[in-house]
Amino acid sequence: MNVQLFIPCFVDQLFPETGFNMVKVLEKLGCNVSYNSNQTCCGQPAFNAGYRDECRSVATKFVKDFQVYDYIVAPSGSCTGFVRNYYSKLFDNSATHNEVKLLRKHMFEFTEFLTQVLGVTDIGATLNGVATYHDACGALRECGIKEGPRQLLSKVKGLELREVADCEVCCGFGGTFSVKFEAISIGMGEQKVLNAIESGAEYLISTDLSCLMHLDGYIRKHGLSIKTMHIADVLASGW
Template sequence: MKVSIFSTCLVDLITPNVGMAMVEVLERLGCEIDFPASQVCCGQPTYNSGYLEDSKLAMKNMMLAFEHSDYVVGPSGSCIAMFHEYPKIFKGDPQWELKAVAIKEKAYEFTQFIVRVLGITDVGARLDGTATYHRSCHMTRLLCERETPFLLLEQVKGLQLEPLKNSDNCCGFGGTFSVKMPEISGQMVDEKCGCVVETGADILISSDMGCLLNIGGRLSRKGEPVKIMHIAEVLNHSHAAVARGGNQT
């Protein structure tokens, strides 16, 4: 099965290890991977800020970049959800509407693709520790995916998953929201950090790096020793340890 990787801005520029983990997992599951070099941002930051016409330039580039891909898989429910908005944005456009529908139909968030397309819930991962999982707003509410991360995490050997209080609450990141409304954003992330610490978990897992960087940064400033991990890193963990010559722990 041929899969094109959509790296997303944060993974491409800040956490490339997440992209590498995603590729390694998918390759072990039998996928043939490619990476269209012309991809850029999906257009979400400017679109959410009200710059529709400027955002369309980035969106058109993405539709062309993945035009010949069988599947498009990304490590962010938020960015994949943006692809799902394209048909509404380009509705009635004779040149771009069909391309917008096409990219929506073949675009999947990483865990969603593994479970709903490949039909796999156990990828053979192992991670000893206690963790909790943060649901990102866009993946839950816009992409409407609430199950696949948990179906995969339940099969990770050695991992004890603790429920997160107020798990549906936003962490306060929201892209430009955290910049435009810093006081409100700060209160929201403080509440989220309190809920994370309350679980007693030593690992915080999520499927969106924006949320993880926001919560992880605040936890660090508070002196809380909670490690953040993208779910791709978790699902790749035992195999990554073997590749480095380490222990499968």
Template sequence: MRVSLFVSCLVDQVRPEAGISAVKVLKQAGCDVSFPQGQTCCGQPAFNSGHLPEACRVASSFLEVFADAEVIVVPSGSCAAMISHMPSLFAEGSREKELAEAIARKTHEFSSFLVNNLGVQNLGARFAGRVVWHDACHALRDLHIKSGPRRLLAEVEDLELVNWSASDACCGFGGTFAVKHPDISVAILDSKLKELETLGVDAVASGDAGCLMQIEGRLDRQRSSIQGLHLAEILASR
């Protein structure tokens, strides 16, 4: 299967190892992966901040870059969710709306694509450690992704998936929310993390680089030894 990777801004700029790992995993699963060079942003930051004309311009560029893609895979629940809502930015009957609808239909979040489209769960990965899963808000509440990532992690050799009562609680990132309202953002995160150190885990895993940046940053400030890992990084480990 021919797959085009939309890597997302944060993966590209902050966590490129997640994008590299996603390519390795997709190839391991039998996909022919391409990386459209003209890709930039899906427009989510502007959209979430209420700047709709700017979001439309960025989204239009995205649509042109991925117009000919057969399948688009995104290692980010929030960006995949944005693409699913992209048709709402454009007028009824417009070329952009029709293209946005077509692209939304063939766009898949990384874990969902592996489990639901390829029927893959065991990728031969090995990771020695105790891990908790963080459900990113857009993936869980918008795309309804919950069991897939856990099924993938359950098949990783030597990995112990630990139950975390706060797994589905927001991390407080919310993109520009963390910048505009830092005190509230940190309070939300601290509430989520208060149980974490008692679980004796080695890592927090998630499918969204923004959440990982938020969680890792706070853990570093607390001088915690717990690391953050993107799902793709774990699935690519041997």
């Protein structure tokens, strides 16, 4: 099965090891993985800030960079959800409409691809400890992803998965929201972290590194022992 990687800005600039771990997992499952080094952003930051024309320019490049019929897999529900749900609005009644339609059909978030396309839940990973899973807004609300990540984590040897209070509540990052409404954003992140700690979790796991970066900032500032991990890093552990 041919898979093209889309590596979001956060992963490319700050957490490249997550991208490599995603490749490690996909290749273990027999996928032929390729990466177009010309790719850039999907355009979501500009769109959310109200810069629709600028977003359309970036999105047009994205469509050109992925003009194939392979699966496109990204370690981000946020970026995947944006392409699926908003590209049709950006390119409505345009010459790019049919290309966008195919693109949206072939794009998947990483855990969604594993569970729904490959039909795999046990990667053979091992991680000893207690963890909780954070439902990132992009994955849960934009892509409808909820059970897949939990199924994958339940098969990780040595890992005890615990649900926490308000696991579906936003962590407070929200892109530019965290800049415009800093105090509210920090308060939301604090509650998310404290809920995780109260459960006894040693790891706070999610599909989106934007959420995890925000939460890890609070954790580091207050010297807390809980660790954040992207689910691709978890699934690549122990083998």
